[in-house]
Amino acid sequence: MSFPVTRPRRLRATPVLRKMVRETTLAPGDFIYPMFIVHGQRIRREIKSMPGICQLSVDQAVLEAQEAAELGIPAITLFGIPAVKDSVGSENFSDEGIVQQALRAIKKALPELITIADLCMCEYTDHGHCGIVEGDEILNDATLEILGKAAVSYARAGADVIAPSGMMDGMVSAIRPALDAEGFVNVSILSYAIKYASAFYGPFREAAEGTPQFGDRKTHQMDPANAREALRELALDLEEGADMVMVKPALPYLDIIRRVRDACHLPVAAYNVSGEYAMIKAAAANGWLDERAVVLELLTGIKRAGADMILTYHAKDATRWLRGSD
Numbered sequence: 517m518s519f520p521v522t523r524p525r526r527l528r529a530t531p532v533l534r535k536m537v538r539e540t541t542l543a544p545g546d547f548i549y550p551m552f553i554v555h556g557q558r559i560r561r562e563i564k565s566m567p568g569i570c571q572l573s574v575d576q577a578v579l580e581a582q583e584a585a586e587l588g589i590p591a592i593t594l595f596g597i598p599a600v601k602d603s604v605g606s607e608n609f610s611d612e613g614i615v616q617q618a619l620r621a622i623k624k625a626l627p628e629l630i631t632i633a634d635l636c637m638c639e640y641t642d643h644g645h646c647g648i649v650e651g652d653e654i655l656n657d658a659t660l661e662i663l664g665k666a667a668v669s670y671a672r673a674g675a676d677v678i679a680p681s682g683m684m685d686g687m688v689s690a691i692r693p694a695l696d697a698e699g700f701v702n703v704s705i706l707s708y709a710i711k712y713a714s715a716f717y718g719p720f721r722e723a724a725e726g727t728p729q730f731g732d733r734k735t736h737q738m739d740p741a742n743a744r745e746a747l748r749e750l751a752l753d754l755e756e757g758a759d760m761v762m763v764k765p766a767l768p769y770l771d772i773i774r775r776v777r778d779a780c781h782l783p784v785a786a787y788n789v790s791g792e793y794a795m796i797k798a799a800a801a802n803g804w805l806d807e808r809a810v811v812l813e814l815l816t817g818i819k820r821a822g823a824d825m826i827l828t829y830h831a832k833d834a835t836r837w838l839r840g841s842d
C-alpha cells in the first residue's frame with residue numbers, strides 16, 4: 517500500500533499526535549552530570565573551553581550536586597585535580613584525596629544521589645599518562661594494582677559506582693576482587709569498556725589538567741576506525757564482571773552505541789564528551805546554532821542510538837529545558 521493511501525504526514529499533524537507516536541523520550545533521569553573537584557575553599561573556576569562548567573572546591577561541589585539532585589538528575593561523576601602530581605599518582609589512592617573528600621561531603625549532604633568515581637591515573641600523575649610509565653611505555657599490569665587500591669579508597673569514601681576509564685586490559689578483573697576483598701560487594705562497576713583515542717577530549721584535559729607530557733593514548737585507547745574491536749572489548753568486560761558499560765565519545769560513535777546495545781543486556785552509558793560540548797557552546801555563543809534545540813536533538817539521538825544513560829555537561833540545562841522551567 518503506498519501513496520496516496522499511505523501518508524506518513526498524517527501522524528505529524530499536531531504536537532499531541534507527534535508526542536503520542538514518539539519513539540524516544542528524553543528525561544532528566546537519563547543524565548549523569550560530570551564535575552571537576554579541586555583543593556581549596558569557595559572556588560568556582562570556569563574552564564575556558566567549556567563555558568558553564570567549573571573546577572569546584574568541595575564546598576561548591578556540594579552546592580552543585582544539590583542543584584543537580586533538585587533538578588532530578590540521579591547521578592554525578594567526579595574527576596579530581598590533585599594538590600601534587602607524582603609518578604604513581606599517589607593522591608588517587610589516598611583516603612584524603614580530593615575526590616575522596618568530595619565523596620564524603622556529597623554523600624553526607626545528599627545520601628540518595630548516586631556518586632560515580634571516575635578511576636584513572638592521568639589526572640594524578642606528573643607525566644599525565646593513564647598508568648605506570650617505564651621509559652616511553654605505559655605498563656598495563658603494574659597499573660592494575662594501583663587501580664584496585666584507588667577503587668577501594670573511593671568505595672570507602674562512599675562511591676556507589678567505580679568507573680575505570682583508563683582502558684587498561686583487565687581493569688575490571690582487577691577492581692572487582694579488590695572491592696570484594698574489602699567488603700564492597702555492592703559497589704558497582706561502570707566500565708569505560710569502549711573508549712576511543714579521540715581528539716574530542718581536548719577541553720577535558722584543560723579541565724582536569726591531565727594532558728600527557730609526551731606521546732599520546734593510542735597504545736591503550738581504541739582506534740576510531742574500529743567497530744568489531746568494540747564488541748571484543750565489550751565481551752571481555754562482560755566476562756570480567758562489569759555491571760554497566762560505556763561508549764565514549766558519543767556523537768561520532770552512535771553506530772557503536774547501537775551495536776553495544778544490541779550485543780548485551782547490561783545498562784549502556786554514552787559519554788557526550790568535552791569537545792562535543794565545546795563545539796555546541798562555541799557555535800551557540802556566535803549565534804550560529806540554537807543551543808536549546810540542538811542539545812535536545814543530539815541527546816535524543818544518543819538515546820535513540822541505544823544509550824540508557826548519558827554523561828553530559830549539558831545535563832543541568834537540558835533538564836531545565838525538558839521541564840519547561842527555563
Ligand code: PBG
Pocket residue numbers: 634636638646681682716717718719720721733788789790791
Ligand atoms: C581520563 C578521562 C578522560 C575523559 C574522561 N576520563 C580523558 C582522556 O582519556 O584523555 C574525557 C572526558 C571528556 O572529554 O569529557 N582517562
